[in-house]
Amino acid sequence: MGLVSKILRIARIVPRPSPEKLEYSKWNKDKLIDRIMDLEGERKRKADEGTGESEAKVSKKRKTDKGELKKRKKKDKPFDFSKYNTRFIALKFAYLGWNYNGLAIQKEPTPLPTVEGTILQAMNACKLVPSMTPQDYNFSRCGRTDKGVSAMNQVISLKVRSNLTNEQQLDESLDKKEINYVHILNQILPDDIRVSAVCLRPPKGFDARFSCQHRHYRYLFRGDDLNIEEMKRSASLFEGEHDFRNFCKLDGSKQITNYKRTIKHSSIIKINETMFCFDLIGSAFLWHQVRCMMANLFLVGQGLEKVSLISDMLDIEKVKQKPIYDMASDIPLILYDCSFPEMQWISTDQSDFKALQSNRRVFSLALDYKLKSTVADIFADTLSVDQSDLGGRTRINLGDGKGKVVTTYEAMLQRNFMDSVDTVNEKFKKRKASKRGSVIS
Structure with a gap:
C-alpha cells in the first residue's frame, strides 16, 4: 500500500478538522510520514475517548507504563554486592531426603536436585550470596548425607549479605534490624526443606564440619x-x-x-x-x-x-x-x-504470624504423608500381602x-x-x- 493510500485510509477514520482539501500526491516522502504519524496519534486519542477513558486516566496510564519500564530496567540491573556488608552465620535446618540426590552439590549433573543446591539457589535468588559457588563465601556443612537420607538438625556455616555494619553486627540489641534469614529462606524453599534457627555470632573459628562434637x-x-x-x-x-x-x-x-x-x-x-x-x-x-x-x-x-x-x-x-x-x-x-x-541459636517466635505460615506448611506436608501411609496400609491389607x-x-x-x-x-x-x-x-x-x-x- 502506498503512502498516499494509507493516509487516505486513516483520514477516513480520523477526518481532518479543517475542510481544506490536501493534495497528498504532491507531498514529499518525509511530509507524508509526518502526516501519518499525526493521524495515527489522533486515532488513538479518539479510541481512548470512545472507551470512556478521560485524559487524566490516559495520562496516568502512560505514567504507569513508564514506571513499569523503569522497574523492569532496575530489575534487569545486576545486584551490586559490593555496596553491602557481609557477616558469618550458621544456619540450622531439616529436610526429607527422598526427593533429593543427597545433601552436597555434585560436580556432575544429577537426576534429582541436591539439598545444598536448592538452599544455595534460594539464597542466590534473594541476594544473600553472590553465586552458586560455595568457595566464594566460606561455606561449610556439618554432615554429608547421601541420596534418600533425611536430616533433622543439619548445620551449615557461611558468609551472607547483612543490613548492618561490622560494628553494628556485634550489638545484640540491633539483631531485629538484621535480615530475617530464617523467614526469607522459608518463603522460597520447598516445604520439605525448612530452616529452623540462625546463629548470628558463631564462636571464633567456627566451622560447621570441624566444630561438630x-x-x-x-x-x-x-x-x-x-x-x-x-x-x-x-x-x-x-x-x-x-x-x-x-x-x-x-x-x-x-x-x-x-x-x-x-x-x-x-x-x-x-x-x-x-x-x-x-x-x-x-x-x-x-x-x-x-x-x-x-x-x-x-x-x-x-x-x-x-x-x-x-x-x-x-x-x-x-x-x-x-x-x-x-x-x-x-x-x-x-x-x-x-x-x-x-551457641546462641535464634529460632522464630512460634506465636509470630511468619512462623505460623511455615508451621502450617510443615503440618500440611506431614498430614499428606500420614494419609498416604494409611491408604497404602489399607491397600496392602486389601490385597492380603504376605511375604x-x-x-x-x-x-x-x-x-x-x-x-x-x-x-x-x-x-x-x-x-x-x-x-x-x-x-x-x-x-x-x-x-x-x-x-x-x-x-x-
Missing part, C-alpha cells in the same frame, strides 16, 4: 520376624574405637588410610508396637557406614548370622578385607542431631520391605571379598595418572 543417627525399621534382643547385643559391640573398614564403602578418590572411628553410643530403641530404631552417636562416620552396620544387624536379627559376626568384622586381623554384601536401604536413615559448643512363603528361598532384610531374595544364603565370612584398602587406593591413583597422561598427550 558428635553426630547422632537413627535408622528406622519394622520389628517383624526379627530377634530384637540379639540385635541389641550386636549393636552394643560397635561402641568404642574400632576400625570400620568392613562397615563402609571404600572410596579411592579420598585416599583414606585411617578407618578408625569412635562410637559413643549404639543401641536398639523401641518407638512403638511395630517400629524400632538403631540409635547411634559418634564423632565422625565413614561413607555409608551406618547403612553397612545396619545391614549386618539385620542378618543377626534374622538368625542368618550370629552375634559374633560383628566382633569378627571389627577385627581387621581376622577379616582383613570387606566381604561382598548389600547395604541397608537409604530412606529409613536420619541424621537426627548434631552437637556443637555453646512369608518364598518357596524355600531366603529374603535378606534390607529395611526397604523388599529385601533381596536368594535361593541359598551364603554365610558372610564364606563369601568373596572386595579389594583391600591399599588396592582400592592404588587403583584410583593409577586411573588418575592414566587420565592425566592421556590429556597431556
